[in-house]
Amino acid sequence: MSGMFRSALRSVMASRSRFVLTGAAIMLSVAFLVATLVLSDSMRGRAADDIAAALAGTDAVVQGVTLGASDGGPGELGGSVRRALGPDVAERVAEVDGVAGAAPQWIGFAKLVVDGSSVGTGTATDVGRNWIADPVLSPFRLAAGRAPVEAGEIVIDRSLASAAGVEPGDQVQVLTATGMHDATVTGVATYAEADTAPLQRTVLLPDAAVPGWLDAEAPTEVVVDIAEGSDRAEVIGLLSELPGVEVTSGPDHVRTMQDAATSPLQFLTVFLLAFAVVAVLIGVTIIFNTFSLTVARRRRESGLLRAIGAERRQVLGGVVVEALLIGAVATVAGLAGGIAGVGVLRWLVGLTGVTLLTGPSIVSSTSIVIAATVGVGATLLSAWIPARRAAATPPIEALRDSAAEPRVVSPVRTAVGLGLAAVAIAGGVTAVARTSTTWLLLAAAVVPALVLCGPAIVTAAARWSAPVARRLAGVRGSIAAGNLATSPRRASSTALALMLGTAMVTMFAIVASSLTNAVGSDVREGLRADLVVTSATADFPTIDPTLAGRIGALPEVTSVASLAIAEGIVDGQPTAVGGIDPSVLPSMFDLDPVAGDLGDLRSGGVAVVGDDPTLLGDTVVVEFERSTLEAPIVAVVARSTGGFDAPAHFVDRRALDASVGGLLDALVFVDLADGDAARAEAAVRELVRATPGSFLSTRAEHVANSGSEVDAFRNFIDGMLYLAGFIALLGVANTTALAISERSGEIGLLRAVGATRRELRRIVRLEAALLSFVAAAIGTAVAIGFGWALIEVTGGTDLPSVVVPWVRLAVTLGVAVAAGVAAAAWPAYRVSRVPVLELVSRGR
Amino acid sequence: MSPHPHSDVLDSTVLGPTAQDPDVLDRGSEGTHRAGADDAAAMLVGAVKRYGSGSSSVVALDDVTIAFPAGRFTAVMGPSGSGKSTMMHCAAGLDRLSSGRAFVGNTDLSTLDDRELTTLRRERIGFVFQAFNLVPTLTAEENICLPSTLSGRRPSAAVLDQVVSMLRLGDRLHHRPTELSGGQQQRVAVARALVARPQVVFADEPTGNLDTRTGQEILGFLRSAVDLHGQSIVMVTHDPNAAAWADHVVFVVDGRVHDVVDRPSADTVLDVMKGLGR
């Protein structure tokens, strides 16, 4: 064994450059994978631990009856929209036998404002909640100062305190649903031991401030401490008998909260993992190709050795040991690099605006084991499969065999692939026709279809491209096109890596541009107001509700219209409902009425966004926290007010306030009087600037900004793509190097009969360009089809139409080809420096 | 055109080691109308080729001076490892000499850079290897035309037709090398070497892998290219019967030119070989 090990080591050292490339591929894949796992663990693990610790003393939680799942919002971390509890629920809970303590928890919107500007940006929400005095039930603990007692006193979480540079005793302001309030910080609190509750910035208020600040009639929930010695299940059963409540046990509640806190990260994790999978796939491709060639070369040698009596194990076992050696070294390097690289990934994620990733990384042994298994396992498998195949060849055949793989493409393989492709297309078409996600799953069969058809595609591509290549580059073109077909299996596996890469870019580009379009088009077409006041975050309204009135009072302003948005449940689905003043808003934002009269909203009607005028007269039931709104449809409008959470229904503002309460404005539209527009704008700007949580844009700016959230997301995707692309390029470089070493005799011959170094390099680059182009083009085509079906099926009203960003796709395609050519440049250069005769004799 | 084989001008192709001046080479070629070095299609002067360095170094060519006359068929023979292939490679610009000079016509190969050397190979030299002569991705016709196409030209249709019909390749032109027999492949390689009408064709054991009849066929083609078109050909062979097709035979032993036999027959060649003790 040690002899085998030593000879494996010698062989690795002998073909160093090839193995450096292979090793680099494994290393990068492992690094990418482990960084992704560590990052998602860190994000998830810290949040989950913190929640479990903070809620450790809570035995049960009494909440309102669930109306439906929520799209998110402050105080709705539980992930559902619930009917409000009765005002006296806390007392009733306390009276139940076995309850040792019960504390009402009021949760609403509260944003800390220091020196006129709000504290904290990013995706976390601003939450105001009452301070629970009972230390068993309170998730927060005082770290400094004292608890708030009087209205006007607050405690803030430690990360807010450090972000704002505030200490107990400082004077601050708090923006809530009822406007701006002056406050004194009396203390700083931690969420269990953590600086902040996951995804939240918390301001803690005394009970006395709750009615005036949070504008709530009843607590959001009641947290319950069950007495020692009582039967918990029994107490929970008793609690459940109270009218209009749902009771959750402590552990269940913790789990729900954990899920809710980590679910916004879920999609990031999914994206990251998808990229990691692509990276690993590309890595495996590279390793597999390398070892296939190594084995094929050794096969002749092994045929000879076996013909003179060596056992097959003695001959090919070395290859596996070699793989183990490379796999292990590269994996260790990859693990180290990946853990160190978490910071890079963090920075990338930061491009989306997710800023909660503070604190140390959690490197779990599971992450290490998964990544290491993938690294070493993939390498071993990639060596073992070709080694087995070679060992199965009879010695004489192996002797006769050339190093090249057979050129014939198995027709069975292609037929199965074509069958799968047909299934995928049929699935996609059916999915679109029936708007069914289940059928869409069938469309995913396109990936195995591509894997199976790959060699046939490459062969066909070589055949079809030959005349074109010949016209463009003469005999060099024919050679390059022909070379593609010499090892269709290897070419296709490289192409697959590239295909996957481009397909992902394309998919994201299509989704992103469709999103941008959906988010932006209503604003582009409907906005009439001169100025627009927007909230701090697109997801959640943060405009002081008194601001609209103050702007309206300015002499330079002719009219003002505000928009409030609340979440309600319609037909069991969460729906954004807009509250407007129907007499003012339509002149500032053209909702494009299709049927009916928006003025009838005043008499208690509902307007729906859609294009079906026959909806008029139907009754809509919207369930809100405080009440159920049942109203006839009096108008159908074609447009909503734009943005991610644009309302799908509109009601009169007063009706919405009555049904929900505690609403801030999402948008305020302002029309200026004729005259000095610059001065008028300046006057409004001054007011808005003095109001934290609100921002002023002109009409043009607002149009331009709508969809900018999507752009931030796109930055992140781009960043990931550079990483995946880099690995794919290693693949191209590797394949090119392998192809060259396999064909050195032929290359030597070309040189001997008069191809100059330049021409040789051009042939090699042309071949890489052809392969990259075929792969990128197919990837793009598949992604357009799949992306289109995906959006058609799942887009709904959020993504009404598919927008294919042709220019961007063309650029991507161009970049992929250029990058492929660049990746081939080094091996091409290397081979062109080798003396002619050496090449010729290598081929023998 | 060129004289009949075994004609009159086959003297002193081997020169003394001191003869450095190309003009000296036309000594004894007065029978032709051409003058000076033009009579040598290719030439080595004081050629030394050393492989490796230090104690393990091998001297493959040891001060060889030889001219391969234009319009003639020269065979090169000698024991294995004697330096025949090395000599061909250096004369054909595939490899560089350690010292001494190699000429193709009047061109001193040592003065050319890689690019010029490559251009020279495709325009003025034809080369036939023992095996693996063809680019597998190209058809027979494309392979035949490869050197010309690389120079951005097409061989004249007349010459192509002539060569193709002489080598009886007409019906195989659109096949790829894998679809051709070994003999056919070698014929394609010969066609490629001949079609551009290069100044000199080098063939290193072109019939080494073929059965006797197919080999004879190829030799016949080479012979007629010399006879009909005045083509200059230098061929390495181990087979006295093959050497008998040549106008003269150069014997190489231990990196030196040992002997030259004019108008050889299989028997005379065999005699010399026996004289070499092998």
Ligand SMILES: Nc1ncnc2c1ncn2[C@@H]1O[C@H](COP(=O)(O)OP(=O)(O)OP(=O)(O)O)[C@@H](O)[C@H]1O
């Ligand atoms: N690349 C090389 N490196 C080192 N030595 C070499 C190399 N090529 C040839 N030689 C040595 O140079 C000498 C001449 O080799 P060459 O190939 O010219 O012989 P040859 O006459 O063609 O033999 P054969 O009839 O077997 O083909 C031999 O001793 C050989 O070992």
Ligand SMILES: [Mg+2]
């Ligand atoms: Mg030889």
